[in-house]
Amino acid sequence: MAGDAPVSGPPQPAIDERVRVPTAELMRDLGTRLARLLRPGDLVVLSGQLGAGKTTLTQGIGAGLGVRGPVTSPTFVIARVHPSLSGGPDLVHADAYRLGSRAEVDDLDLDTDIDRSVTVVEWGEGLVEELAPSFLEIAIAAEPAEPAEPSEPSEPSESSAAAAEAEAPGDAADEARTVRVIGWGERWQDAAQAARLALSGERTGS
Numbered sequence: 001m002a003g004d005a006p007v008s009g010p011p012q013p014a015i016d017e018r019v020r021v022p023t024a025e026l027m028r029d030l031g032t033r034l035a036r037l038l039r040p041g042d043l044v045v046l047s048g049q050l051g052a053g054k055t056t057l058t059q060g061i062g063a064g065l066g067v068r069g070p071v072t073s074p075t076f077v078i079a080r081v082h083p084s085l086s087g088g089p090d091l092v093h094a095d096a097y098r099l100g101s102r103a104e105v106d107d108l109d110l111d112t113d114i115d116r117s118v119t120v121v122e123w124g125e126g127l128v129e130e131l132a133p134s135f136l137e138i139a140i141a142a143e144p145a146e147p148a149e150p151s152e153p154s155e156p157s158e159s160s161a162a163a164a165e166a167e168a169p170g171d172a173a174d175e176a177r178t179v180r181v182i183g184w185g186e187r188w189q190d191a192a193q194a195a196r197l198a199l200s201g202e203r204t205g206s
Contacts, residue, residue, distance in 0.1 A: 014192050015136075015183030019199050020143075023174040027053045030179065031060020033198040034136075037191055038065065038118045040089040043132040045124040048140035053177050054122045057140065058093055061120060067091045073122075079108050081117070090117040097123040102130070134185025143176040 021027045038044070038061070046054040055073045062071040066086035071093060074080045079094040092113050099105055105127050110119060114131055121128045129135055181199060183192065 011184070013182045013184055014186075014188040015181060015195050017196060017199050018178055018180050021053070021177045021179050023176075024053065024056050027056045027177065027179075028060035028063065030199075031057040031062075032064035033060075033201065034181075034195075035061045035064025035118075037194055037198055038089070040116045040118065041114060041132065042089075042118050042187070043114065043128070043135040044118070044120045045128060045135055045137045046120060046122045046140070047125040047138070049142070052140040052142060054140060057138070057179075058091075058120050058122070061118070062091050062093075065089065065091055065118060079110065081113070092117045092119040094119065094121045094128075095123060096121055096127050099123075099127060102127055105131075129184075132185075134183070134187030136188065137182040137184065139180045139182075141178050141180075143178055 019030065021030055034044075034057075044061070046057065048054050055071070059069075059071045062069060062082055065084065065088055067082035067084050067088075067090060069082065071082060071091070074093050074095045077095075078098070079092060082091040082093060084090050090113070092110065094108065094110060096105060105124075110121070110128070111131050113119070119131070125137070125139075129137075181195070183189075183195060188195065
């Protein structure tokens with residue numbers, strides 16, 4: 001009817017891209033490319049199963065930002081600050097796996113450092129998005145394994161059993177992943193094209 005106000009739907013992301021990452025080395029490389037886009041005040045929320053590659057991606061972000069390492073899983077520390085060695089923003093690396101509510105997130109005081117740091121939170125989906133008006137959501141999923149070729153049964157040796165354990169699903173370092181990158185808010189509207197170039201592996205000029 002004429003004169004009626006338009007009905008607004010749910011907010012739409014500024015970016016929604018998927019990229020296939022075949023190896024752990026390329027996951028770090030993706031993090032390094034993303035780091036070129038990041039600036040003080042940026043919030044990155046990582047999700048994915050155990051062993052998906054969240055910390056590996058963060059290692060690449062840390063390398064790209066030029067922060068003091070090593071960048072390791074902060075599960076038992078909850079949050080760790082990696083100071084910049086190059087005059088850029090520090091990296092705040094947090095793990096919300098053991099946190100059950102936003103009140104527990106508030107107790108970490110992540111918002112104290114967020115304006116002058118790049119903040120990356122593993123397992124932060126649904127808990128930390130309100131820390132910043134714009135944020136980058138990154139979901140990492142292992143690709144389904146292809147069916148193995150049938151072979152003649154044989155008695156397992158100790159070495160083959162150890163190899164099978166090392167290559168258990170979710171733990172194989174070079175198992176291919178699909179990474180979905182979603183940018184929310186005005187910050188990522190402005191950086192949408194640069195983000196697409198970074199995800200494609202092209203230089204952004206920065």
